[in-house]
Amino acid sequence: MKNIKLTIQYEGTNYRGWQKQKGSDKTIQGKLENVLSKMTGEEITLIGSGRTDAGVHAEKQIANFKMNSDFDCEYIINYCNDFLPQDIAVIAAKEMHPLFHARYNAKTKTYRYNINNNPIPNLFQRNFCYHVEEKLNIALIKEASQLFIGEHDFRAFTTLKNKKKSTVRTIYDIKIIENYENLQIYIIGNGFLHNMVRIITGTLIEVGLGKLNKDEIPNIFEEKARSSAGFTAPPQGLALIDVTY
Amino acid sequence: MKNIKLTIQYEGTNYRGWQKQKGSDKTIQGKLENVLSKMTGEEITLIGSGRTDAGVHAEKQIANFKMNSDFDCEYIINYCNDFLPQDIAVIAAKEMHPLFHARYNAKTKTYRYNINNNPIPNLFQRNFCYHVEEKLNIALIKEASQLFIGEHDFRAFTTLKNKKKSTVRTIYDIKIIENYENLQIYIIGNGFLHNMVRIITGTLIEVGLGKLNKDEIPNIFEEKARSSAGFTAPPQGLALIDVTY
Structure with missing residues (x-):
């Protein structure tokens, strides 16, 4: 199982914030999880370094997710950017140690x-x-x-x-x-x-x-x-x- | 009859350009003429210094229009900004000589x-x-x-x-x-x-x-x-x- 760290950029204007919400697909986490789940065929859970509120932006947000699939980082970046809306982008991806956690390990x-x-x-x-x-x-x-x-x-x-x-x-x-x-x-x-x-x-x-x-x-x-x-x-x-x- | 010069700012992203088009209200000129016509109760024609294409912005576009109404410039600015969408703004208004023409007189x-x-x-x-x-x-x-x-x-x-x-x-x-x-x-x-x-x-x-x-x-x-x-x-x-x- 691979543990992937993503560096993400987004304009928050059109979203209800980072955190996934039931019944709304207008969240950054929701949009990213949908694309990653589609890519892998697995149900992906994305762990962000922290939440941002509706309307708040990120020049650099960090998140990680685990997958059984074997895609390399360049493929992940390209796949995400092909399917994400224009106001969310994955600007880097890196395979990490299995214990890396985007929220707990943030310094x-x-x-x-x-x-x-x-x-x-x-x-x-x-x-x-x-x-x-x-x-x-x-x-x-x-x-x-x-x-x-x-x-x-x-x-x-x-x-x-x-x-x-x-x-x-x-x-x-x-x-x-x-x-x-x-x-x-x-x-x-x-x-x-x-x-x-x-x-x-x-x-x-x-x-x-x-x-x-x-x-x-x-x-x-x-x-x-x-x-x-x-x-x-x-x-x-x-x-x-x-x-x- | 008053001849009013407007200084206008707009983000062109969501418009088909400056020039009014039949059957589309997604033009800057169209949006402004609608608001000015509503304000005066007259059918206002706005003369721009020139056209801008779809997606092109203006930090400062100049236009003029004539009206029989007697509104002062501060009222015009406030009325326009109250009724215009967020991506178009009137930032100044000034009464000009009757012969002032935003396109012909541009130097x-x-x-x-x-x-x-x-x-x-x-x-x-x-x-x-x-x-x-x-x-x-x-x-x-x-x-x-x-x-x-x-x-x-x-x-x-x-x-x-x-x-x-x-x-x-x-x-x-x-x-x-x-x-x-x-x-x-x-x-x-x-x-x-x-x-x-x-x-x-x-x-x-x-x-x-x-x-x-x-x-x-x-x-x-x-x-x-x-x-x-x-x-x-x-x-x-x-x-x-x-x-x-």
């Missing part, structure tokens, strides 16, 4: 959040950016972003309902990149809770608009209440950029 | 052609770039591009069928910009024939791939035969960037 993940900070929205960016009309104070956003680095309990920065699961995660770095009227927030960490990047981004936007003082951020960590943190920035600005093992 | 037009020159295509660019897998020789493309500048008979570089119309046009400048694996060709001229930018681009790509010697270009101008010039680069890489008056 770091990098996400990027794109903000278009311009009085007039750019329609070419509508599916890839969150448009903020009012001028953001970038210096304040940069200062505030540093407060998220390190090991913290991110309970206030998630919509996770399960109170028993640990909400402690480590953020290794946050980089804020300005490129004309676009702002990119890169966040690298050992793992992310549901909506965590979007709530951190929403909190940073509120700081940049002067609605929230950055000195409040340590208190938000301590209070552990979702209502203290910023809003959930919309999905279309978010993309999974890299997963390392 | 220069700037087009941009995007090439993604990378072994692996990037699916996020699929509707905005032409993907060329094989490495292009940029120095050769830059040299060849200079041969198009000036007043020439562009008969070989158009699919225009009408032999009576003049095919002499002036290109003021061509700029080739490299940005990682992307190549952008900016062309500014006093006017462009049907498919002219796409055929010039196709010719430059053939030079960059070593399929055509740049020294052949003066002969192509002289022979005036479409078959001597390069292929017609596909529409999705092309965008109208600016029109001046």
Whole structure:
């Protein structure tokens, strides 16, 4: 039995997110499993490094699956891309050790959040950016972003309902990149809770608009209440950029 | 009667081009005329600076229309954007002299052609770039591009069928910009024939791939035969960037 690691790229605009749903074939995992099952004649289960929500993109998502068939990696890539829709692509495939697991073995993940900070929205960016009309104070956003680095309990920065699961995660770095009227927030960490990047981004936007003082951020960590943190920035600005093992 | 100049932005992916067609409402002009006619209660005819083909985009297209109604420009912008689909936007409106004509008065037009020159295509660019897998020789493309500048008979570089119309046009400048694996060709001229930018681009790509010697270009101008010039680069890489008056 072969264990295959896939590197996948997708535009999430037209999907209900990564995770397969009963009664809907508009998921990334569902589309990929259908093509892989058709290729192998086996019922394939694909394990993603993590879920992405509806409208969220991936420049590089990692997943693995096991098959009894003996196809080589180049054949798998070509078969998938011949049968996948245009907004999902397999960009690499590699045979791994039988114990490789795309979720359990992931060491770091990098996400990027794109903000278009311009009085007039750019329609070419509508599916890839969150448009903020009012001028953001970038210096304040940069200062505030540093407060998220390190090991913290991110309970206030998630919509996770399960109170028993640990909400402690480590953020290794946050980089804020300005490129004309676009702002990119890169966040690298050992793992992310549901909506965590979007709530951190929403909190940073509120700081940049002067609605929230950055000195409040340590208190938000301590209070552990979702209502203290910023809003959930919309999905279309978010993309999974890299997963390392 | 007011004469209104509109500045319009659109993604051409889902349209059959600028020009209204009988029996299809999938044109940019058609969508805009419907909204303007609904707003005014008059049958509005919109005059564009020129047509764009199916799949071609515009960061800035100019058009004008006349109306008996007395709406101000801000109202027009807001009304249009409320009723237009998400991939068409009116970004400015201005009342002009009654004789202003978006096509006849246009002095220069700037087009941009995007090439993604990378072994692996990037699916996020699929509707905005032409993907060329094989490495292009940029120095050769830059040299060849200079041969198009000036007043020439562009008969070989158009699919225009009408032999009576003049095919002499002036290109003021061509700029080739490299940005990682992307190549952008900016062309500014006093006017462009049907498919002219796409055929010039196709010719430059053939030079960059070593399929055509740049020294052949003066002969192509002289022979005036479409078959001597390069292929017609596909529409999705092309965008109208600016029109001046």
